[in-house]
Amino acid sequence: MTEPLTSPLHDRHVALGAKFSEFGGWLMPLQYSGVVAEHRAVRSAVGVFDVSHLGKARVRGAGAAAFVNACLTNDLDRIGPGQAQYNLLCAADGGVVDDLIAYLISPEEVFLIPNAANTTTVVRLLSEAAPAGVEVVNEHTAHAVIAVQGTSSDEVLSALGLPVGQDYMSFASGTWGGSGLIVCRTGYTGERGYELVVPAEAAAPLWDAVLAAGAEYDILPCGLGARDTLRTEMGYPLHGHDLSPEISPVMANLGWAVGWAKPSFWGADALRAQREAKSGPLLRGLKALGRGIPRPHMRVQAGGADVGEVTSGTFSPTLGTGIALALLDRSVAVGHTVDVVVRDRLEPFEVVKPPFVTPGVRES
Incomplete structure (x- = not known):
């Protein structure tokens, strides 16, 4: 081991x-x-x-930024050097291999911070696809x-x-x-x-x-x-819980992190088909109406029937109540009330749109 x-x-x-x-x-x-x-x-x-477990990788060489942009979902052309962008690396079927931050240093250099467990895979996939003159270096x-x-x-x-x-x-x-x-x-x-x-x-x-x-x-x-x-x-997703090879950006309500107008990117055809079909589950927020504390993999029910599963759940210290992210059938909408099966009890939750608290991240 x-x-x-x-x-x-x-x-x-x-x-x-x-x-x-x-x-x-x-x-x-x-x-x-x-x-x-x-x-x-x-x-x-x-x-x-200390978040040193996060991955670090550098893509450099002539056309490095253009290459990365052809692989990741978001559009690096929307930002300039000195800016960062939330991004996703998807498989051909639209599943999420990893979500990561791309730091655009120059057209010839992009610094990536993927998740710890996925760094080796991200580096391998980019290395295998890199054109001549572009190198991908694992600096984890x-x-x-x-x-x-x-x-x-x-x-x-x-x-x-x-x-x-x-x-x-x-x-x-x-x-x-x-x-x-x-x-x-x-x-x-x-x-x-x-x-x-x-x-x-x-x-x-x-x-x-x-x-x-x-x-x-x-x-x-x-x-x-x-x-x-x-x-x-x-309401920030965690890979392996709210994003995964089985949970696509469309399902996770991350369409804003997809450059739909780009000519191509990994998983583009599958994601465009998913968006057009408007079917399949969606990631929603759940806020407790009682004392139940949700945890991952707990079943979510409506009218006695299963309608989804908790992907992330915890006690909110700010709100003093249980909150969760859950992958739910599209029949369940914001404002509805559902039940989460907590230790064989049905606990009521309101379906809400995250964030659960007012963010200060964009304050100048």
Whole structure:
């Protein structure tokens, strides 16, 4: 059995008393002071996450951006150098191999951040399809990623002399401690924040500096448990749950991340057919009307008949109630009431359109 990989910050997490969990082949912090406290720190102040398990890959060479654009669903021509874009890599049948962020550095270079468990597959598929002169390099362990998220994130990074204030889904280059890094106005929490892509060897001192600079803003180190509750409150999909080889962008209500007018991209014919057919299940939000806490794979019923399944479910610390994402029959619409089978009980839920909370991510 292969031992899970560890972050360059692993010793720091041990010293902070983190509880660990394996995720995507990596041993990562699940929580430190507690999921609810860490969640609330991000919503009201600032939190710092180690997300170095996320993949990193670089596509470079003449026509690199055009090549990536011919593979991924979204349209890179909509953005310019210094901007990032949420994207999907699909199979021929429209299923999602991975969702990822593409950072457009130049027409000759694109930096990709896929999910941890899918990085090798993404790199392999792109490498196999790359034309002469374009190379795809797996840089998964060469970089760490530190996410500083929350209403005070600008103040914390400004204290370190790092560039802040860029538009949402934009990035800037900077230096810290003699190392170059990228400061990306991105994140997975729904709050204003940044992700710092830094050489692995520079990660530990930067982590220490972020915690020190954030002390006056009540910063907390946060684990993947809070990251999950935060992203669920926003309705952000998680690959392997709300997206998968069996759950397409059309089913997941991610048509906005598909460049429908592009001449071609991987899975284009299948996705266009799905959109035209207007059949099959759709991903919806569920908000508890009682005390039930939904979990993945719980059945959803209407009128005593199964109409779908929970894909992500949790307790919302912000709302104080259970919330979920669920793949439901198209007969179930926003505003309807359904039942989730929770431990052999039928718990009522309202069908809603995410996000469940008001996001601060786009605030200037």
